[in-house]
Amino acid sequence: MGVxxxxxLSEEYAGYVKRKYQFILLSSALLFAMAVYAISVGSIxxxxxQVLSVLFEGGKGTQHIVIWNIRLPRLLAAVxxxxxLSVAGSVMQCLLKNPLGSPYTFGVSQGAAFGxxxxxxxxxxxxxxxxxxxxxxxxxxxTVTGCAFLGSxxxxxxxxxxxxxxxxxxxxxxxxxxxxxxxxTAATMLVEYFATDIEVASIVFWTFGDVGRATWRDVCIxxxxxxxxxxxxxxxRWNYNALDAGxxxxxxxxxxxxxxxxxxxxxxxxxxxxxxAFLGIIGFVGLVGPHIMRRMVGSDHRFxxxxxxxxxxxxxxxxxxxxxxxxxxxxxxxGIVTSFMGAPLFLYILTRxxxxx
Amino acid sequence: MILYVEGIRFGYNGEVTLKDIEFELKRGRVCAILGENGAxxxxxxxxxxxxxxxxxxxxxxxxxxxxxxxxxxxxxYIGYVPQRYSEGMLTVFDTILLGRKPYIRWDVSRRxxxxxxxxxxxxxxxxxxxxxxxxxxxxxxxxxxxxRALVQQPKVLLLDEPTNNLDIRNQIEVMRIIKEIVxxxxxxxxxxxxxxxxxxxxxxxxxxxxxxxxxxxxGFDTITPENIKRxxxxxxxxxxxxxxxxxxxxxx
Numbered sequence: 001m002g003v004x005x006x007x008x009l010s011e012e013y014a015g016y017v018k019r020k021y022q023f024i025l026l027s028s029a030l031l032f033a034m035a036v037y038a039i040s041v042g043s044i045x046x047x048x049x050q051v052l053s054v055l056f057e058g059g060k061g062t063q064h065i066v067i068w069n070i071r072l073p074r075l076l077a078a079v080x081x082x083x084x085l086s087v088a089g090s091v092m093q094c095l096l097k098n099p100l101g102s103p104y105t106f107g108v109s110q111g112a113a114f115g116x117x118x119x120x121x122x123x124x125x126x127x128x129x130x131x132x133x134x135x136x137x138x139x140x141x142x143t144v145t146g147c148a149f150l151g152s153x154x155x156x157x158x159x160x161x162x163x164x165x166x167x168x169x170x171x172x173x174x175x176x177x178x179x180x181x182x183x184x185t186a187a188t189m190l191v192e193y194f195a196t197d198i199e200v201a202s203i204v205f206w207t208f209g210d211v212g213r214a215t216w217r218d219v220c221i222x223x224x225x226x227x228x229x230x231x232x233x234x235x236x237r238w239n240y241n242a243l244d245a246g247x248x249x250x251x252x253x254x255x256x257x258x259x260x261x262x263x264x265x266x267x268x269x270x271x272x273x274x275x276x277a278f279l280g281i282i283g284f285v286g287l288v289g290p291h292i293m294r295r296m297v298g299s300d301h302r303f304x305x306x307x308x309x310x311x312x313x314x315x316x317x318x319x320x321x322x323x324x325x326x327x328x329x330x331x332x333x334x335g336i337v338t339s340f341m342g343a344p345l346f347l348y349i350l351t352r353x354x355x356x357x
Numbered sequence: 358m359i360l361y362v363e364g365i366r367f368g369y370n371g372e373v374t375l376k377d378i379e380f381e382l383k384r385g386r387v388c389a390i391l392g393e394n395g396a397x398x399x400x401x402x403x404x405x406x407x408x409x410x411x412x413x414x415x416x417x418x419x420x421x422x423x424x425x426x427x428x429x430x431x432x433x434y435i436g437y438v439p440q441r442y443s444e445g446m447l448t449v450f451d452t453i454l455l456g457r458k459p460y461i462r463w464d465v466s467r468r469x470x471x472x473x474x475x476x477x478x479x480x481x482x483x484x485x486x487x488x489x490x491x492x493x494x495x496x497x498x499x500x501x502x503x504x505r506a507l508v509q510q511p512k513v514l515l516l517d518e519p520t521n522n523l524d525i526r527n528q529i530e531v532m533r534i535i536k537e538i539v540x541x542x543x544x545x546x547x548x549x550x551x552x553x554x555x556x557x558x559x560x561x562x563x564x565x566x567x568x569x570x571x572x573x574x575x576g577f578d579t580i581t582p583e584n585i586k587r588x589x590x591x592x593x594x595x596x597x598x599x600x601x602x603x604x605x606x607x608x609x
Binding site: 008009010012013016235238239241242244245246248249251252253254255256298299300 | 408446486
């Protein structure tokens with residue numbers, strides 16, 4: 001990939017940067033197409049034109065209700081949660097220099113799930129109606145999200161302390177994540193043990209991870225947090241690039257390494273907590289999304305962060321569409337699909353290292 | 358005077374690594390820091406750059422106290438080339454562009470790109486500019502990291518054993534580049550080196566460390582058989598070959 005003769009170095013570089021942005025733009029177009037498809041398929045099939053006309057021209061009747069009350073919140077929940085988890089994953093992978101890092105593999109999601117379950121059952125911040133998947137209704141999003149955040153922060157702090165003081169290897173860090181995940185799963189089981197049969201069944205369903213239960217209010221809260229986090233990550237993209245070059249290099253380039261690491265991890269935990277509080281645990285999106293995009297656009301966070309936003313959205317949207325269609329009319333929770341897809345990839349990354357991934 | 362290091366004292370976990378280090382460096386000079394492994398060379402460079410915070414002491418660049426500056430500001434005054442470079446996976450161009458980080462607000466400017474372009478040409482890296490840094494040779498990587506420090510447009514360049522793991526041709530080339538740049542840009546460089554002969558050939562000033570203290574400091578007259586014996590514990594003779602002083606270790 002040398003510089004062609006006659007072309008100025010800066011022009012060659014501008015072309016290189018342009019190609020990266022073109023890829024992100026193309027992926028965004030693919031995401032839009034996938035979104036239209038996802039809205040149109042289901043028990044009531046709608047054509048692309050019907051979807052577009054209901055979306056942009058309004059209208060009444062069944063189609064309007066199906067799209068605006070059922071499919072659109074579901075679609076947006078998948079897009080926002082996928083983007084949030086994926087950016088959280090790419091930031092965590094950089095901050096802890098760990099290719100296996102993600103909210104799920106660090107036990108952050110499980111911590112958040114425990115916090116949310118605790119808030120719903122013990123603090124009564126949610127109501128439980130029956131044992132179906134949408135049986136848990138979050139009445140107090142602030143309490144549930146707050147408790148989920150506290151749970152996720154415990155895992156984050158443990159991982160940060162291990163990095164700071166024990167200087168553990170990336171693989172050992174994942175083992176610590178497994179330990180934290182198990183601890184919080186056990187804690188969630190403890191909450192369930194003292195709950196009624198219906199409560200137990202609903203919490204189990206709830207932890208599966210399902211974008212179908214999101215209301216417009218949930219979508220709005222997730223969007224605000226996700227957009228804020230994405231902007232924060234973009235603002236720090238040069239700091240993240242500097243961190244990839246090593247801590248000493250980053251410090252000499254003016255990066256406050258400790259501050260960037262702590263703030264980034266806490267913000268990523270908050271995004272995870274909000275997603276888990278409303279949708280349950282959706283594993284591996286935060287791992288797979290950034291990895292696929294790293295292959296496509298490289299490790300430069302100027303491109304990796306926006307690409308992860310699009311990639312994570314696309315990944316969760318495709319997974320959810322598969323979950324809805326694979327054994328239709330039964331709709332599977334998307335968390336099951338992402339885990340089936342993510343676990344083999346996790347093993348693949350484990351056998352390789354950061355390089356070449 | 359471009360750099361003044363005043364009474365630096367630093368320690369890890371209660372152990373004192375650097376004791377009362379005090380020296381100054383004039384503009385346009387290359388200063389070699391010599392000393393055995395563990396003498397405190399790397400620690401001293403990190404303390405000057407503010408990567409490590411000294412317990413006591415102050416560093417002044419152009420009479421400005423670095424302790425009163427933000428991290429970003431310090432990066433405009435001091436460029437640091439670490440001994441080991443981590444696994445970054447950026448292209449050569451992007452890695453060098455990273456050196457403009459202290460100046461970037463939201464995105465890179467045309468000026469940033471222009472500075473990087475000029476430096477790439479100066480260092481002869483045009484043909485690998487869009488290669489990833491894990492695809493280039495050790496010598497090329499060292500030049501890339503020096504280039505990254507240079508685009509910071511610092512007043513003082515700190516280099517930690519920049520010739521490690523390089524073949525003799527690359528060792529000479531890297532030292533020659535450092536010497537040329539220091540003269541051209543009217544800046545100064547502090548270079549930690551293992552090879553005394555390389556230091557003798559390219560440095561103007563010498564600072565010999567022993568157990569975290571300055572053993573000796575000054576011009577060529579600092580490099581004496583006595584000081585080499587005290588610093589490294591070996592007998593050596595200094596001979597002149599084509600008017601170039603050479604340190605020849607003796608079997609004892």
